[in-house]
Amino acid sequence: MVDVKKTGEAIEKRKKVKEMIGQSVRSRSSKSNRIYLSPRKPLANSDYEALEDDPIQMTNEIMDSETEDSKKMNVEDMLKRFQDHSEEILSNDAPEILNMTGQETEAVLRIKLIREAVKLGLSLGGQNVSGFDQKSLKFASPRFFAIAPEEHKKENDTVNILSPSLFSLHDEGSPDEQKTSLVKILGDQKGLDKDSFMDMLTELTGVADTVDEAAQKASRESEGTLMNVKGEEINISRENLTKIYGEENFRKMKVLEKLHGMYTEEQMSHFNKSGYAIMTDKQREMVYGKNAPFENLKTLEAGRHLTMGKAKKVLHTVIKEIGKGNIKIGKYEKRMKDIVGSPILFSAIIASPATASQALIASPVLFTPLVLSPAIYGSVILSPWVFVPVILGPRILSPIIVSPAIFSPIVLSPLALDPLVLVPGVANPVVLSPFILTPFVLSPQVMTPIILSPFALSPFILTPTALSPLILSPFVLSPSVLSPSFVTAVIMSPYALSPSVLSPPTMISVFASPKDNFNSTSFNVINRLYYYCSVYYNLQNHRRINSFW
Known part of the structure; x- marks a missing residue:
């Protein structure tokens, strides 16, 4: 019985280690970049080679953004979901989600009927049935001569009805199980060698042979158990592994697996909160110490006096330096690069501010909507836009230069400090997109209405417009200079301090759009003052001031 207990503890411990390793591997395999073993040095991949140069580099290299594909629920995630929440299999939509056959669906319905009947009976009997759907149900299923107590993930996670554990070979478990165990029953008998009797029972029932086989299997698996990229266990022998990859x-591999089993409660707490933890001196010596598989005295010394506070500060500093481009990380370099000479065709940029903020140079964009992608410093130079709607994508300090735009509406996307220079446009409506400090220079516009989009400090300079009405879009400090308008309208759009200089309108209609006096009289006064000042200057030069007055 002592061997039974030791073997059970060893198997349980190994099971927890495998679950921990599987979760770690699955979390990494969900990233867009997978870690593959090198044919030359299977375990000396980029993560560990980086440690020779910079102990912090490994932490930064494994950080990678998730792609949209990794966020979609695949078959593996779906099965994992039903594994963690098995009660969902009994839901009405489970057969369709799992693509069950008619026979499988019928079996699930039978189980569901039994569970509902038991639940109703317990409810009628006055018992609490809250959380019943999340519990396991044992009905008329007694256990006899159990060698180990029943395993429960947590307290009260199982409903037992007529399913006692009788004559168990241990004295643990629930109170009822302890009272009916053979250890308790035989404990009060005089003249009986309890240990000998229990040994005889284990021999007669075949428990001893089963325990020996389990111990041998656990020993064999501990020699050569690996986890693949999906977190699945691969059993191979030590001889095969050594033959393929070598003893080193x-x-x-064994050191890494042993490391998972050495995590302390404090380290697990840090993993759950921040995603990383500090190695203990024993763990660090085992991995990077002298004669260790990953021997690296520099890394060993760097982490000797490291604390969580220092590690957090160093990580933040390194990330900032990477963003500034002061730290290069080889092939994992995260510095944002410009897109030069690379057309973007028939794609979509959705919820990707980093992509929208990259500079476009000589890179035409066709049929590519920008949705939920704000941009900063995302200049567009020599890059025509055709059928590129910008929706919920504010842009700041993103000038557009020599880049014609056709059929590219701007919706719910405020603009600031985005000058448009030499950007002719056709059918580019601006809707619910206020803009400020966004001048239009040498950028004629046709069929470009501005609707519900107030703007300020955005002059139109040498920018003729046609069929481009302003609707419910008040504006201020936005003069039109040498920018005639053709066949357009200003509808319910009051404006102020926005004179029209040498910009004659042709067939323009103004409706419910009041303007300030500056546009009608003040500008003429300024012109006249300028004229008088010039005359005064000339008279002063010719010494005829008195005659002027």
Whole structure:
């Protein structure tokens, strides 16, 4: 019985280690970049090679943004979901989601009927049935001569009805299980060698042979168990592994697996809160110490006096330096680069501010909507836009230069400090998109209405417009200079301090759009003052001031 207990503890411990390793591997495999073993040095991949140069580099290299594909629920995630929440299998939509056959659906309905009947009976009997759907149900299923107590993930996670554990070979478990165990029953008998009797029972029932086989299997698996990129267990022998990868790589694999089993409660708490933890001196010595598989004295010394506070500060500093471009990380360099000479065709940029903020140079964009992608410093130069709607994508400090735009509406996308220079446009409506400090220079516009989009400090300079009405769009400090308008309208759009200089309108209609006096008289006064000042200057030069007055 002592062997039974030791073997059970070893198997349970190994099971927890495998679950921990599987979760770690699955979390990494969900990233867009997978870690593959090198044919030359299977375990000396980029993560560990980086440690020779910079102990912090490994932490930064494994950080990678998730792609849209990784966020979609695949078959593996779906099965994992039903595994963690098995009660969902009994839901009405489970057969359709899992693509069950008619026979499987019928079996699930039978189980569901039994569970509902038991739940109703318990409810009628006055018992609490809250959380019943999340519990396991044992009905008329007694256990006899159990060698180990029943395993429960948590308290009260199982409903037992007529399913006692009788004559168990241990004295643990629930109070009822302890009272009916053979250990308790035989404990009060005089003249009986309890240990000998229990040994005889284990021999007669075949428990001893089963325990020996389980111990041998656990020993064999501990020699050569690996996890693949999906977190699945792969059992191979030590001889095969050593033959393929060598003795040194086998040592590396075993050290990493042993490291998972050495995590302390404090480290697990840090993993859950921040995603990383500090190695203990024993763990660090085992991995990077002298004669260790990953021997690296520099890394060993760097982490000797490291604390969580220092690690957090260093990580933040390194990330900032990477963003500034002061730290290069080889092939994992995260510095944002410009897009030069690379057309973007028939794609979509959705919820990707980093992509929208990259500079476009000589890169035409066709049929590519920008949705939920704000941009900063995302200049567009020599890059025509055709059928590129910008929706919920504010842009700041993103000038557009020599880049014609056709059929590219701007919706719910405020603009600030985005000058448009030499950007002719056709059918580019601006809707619910206020803009400020966004001048239009040498950028004629046709069929470009501005609707519900107030703007300020955005002059139109040498920018003729046609069929481009202003609707419910008040504006201020936005003069039109040498920018005639043809066949347009200003509807319910009051404006102020926005004179029209040498910009004659042709067939323009103004409706419910009041203007300030500056546009009608003040500008003429300024012109006249300028004229008088010039005359005064000339008279002063010719010494005829008195005659002027």
